[in-house]
Amino acid sequence: MANPKKKTTKSRKGMRQWKEKISSPNLVECPHCHHLVLPHHVCPYCGYYNGRPVIVVEKKKKKEKAA
Numbered sequence: 160m161a162n163p164k165k166k167t168t169k170s171r172k173g174m175r176q177w178k179e180k181i182s183s184p185n186l187v188e189c190p191h192c193h194h195l196v197l198p199h200h201v202c203p204y205c206g207y208y209n210g211r212p213v214i215v216v217e218k219k220k221k222k223e224k225a226a
């Protein structure tokens with residue numbers, strides 16, 4: 160039976176896996192408002208999914224307080 164010859168240390172495992180953590184999430188353009196959104200998710204900007212409104216999005220409350 161095939162066995163690894165040496166134990167994989169925490170250091171070596173970390174060196175192998177560091178690049179998996181820094182990859183950015185895949186983004187697609189919302190067909191309704193053209194923001195970049197996560198695929199297969201309701202758009203957080205307009206509340207549309209699959210061409211119809213799913214949730215009601217409250218508009219720009221935080222930006223009005225800051226400005």
Ligand SMILES: [Zn+2]
Pocket residue numbers: 189190191192193194202203204205206207
């Ligand atoms: Zn949208």
